[in-house]
């Protein structure tokens with residue numbers, strides 16, 4: 272594959288920052304809102320924001336099933352924060368009616384780091400990448416993972432980065448730091464899948 276085309280799910284959340292980070296990591300990046308747009312990308316980033324809102328809008332825009340299908344078919348996907356929640360097979364504390372795309376065998380806890388610690392930065396050692404500065408904003412953590420899920424990083428004894436096949440997810444926001452190594456890792460995954 273030459274330059275991979277990577278979409279950023281643009282229903283809600285910090286879309287622009289991901290578009291910039293992907294472009295810096297040598298991908299062609301574009302927003303994706305509709306099934307026709309999803310069909311044209313080689314990989315997809317699901318940004319942070321509010322997972323309940325993203326879930327609602329994905330259903331409203333007729334995107335939930337197309338997203339599930341493409342993830343099931345092996346399209347590389349990277350979820351950050353609320354995006355990680357969207358990739359979980361199970362949410363421990365969902366709002367009523369809250370749906371996910373799924374794809375990673377894991378159970379996640381929303382807003383897990385608690386009120387005292389709603390937003391913070393921490394250095395996180397990511398397997399295969401090294402130490403990165405993680406920005407956590409009302410972040411989830413991963414309570415437990417299945418046999419096929421690889422844990423890439425922990426913070427304070429909690430899982431904050433995982434990978435299963437072509438699906439990557441982090442509790443933190445790498446798009447806010449100007450360090451594009453997590454996006455570069457994902458662009459490599461998209462290239463390898465093509």
Ligand SMILES: NC(=O)CC[C@H](N)C(=O)O
Pocket residue numbers: 318319320321322323351352353354356381382408409410411
């Ligand atoms: N920064 C974020 O993406 C926050 C996630 C949010 N707390 C949620 O449950 O969706």
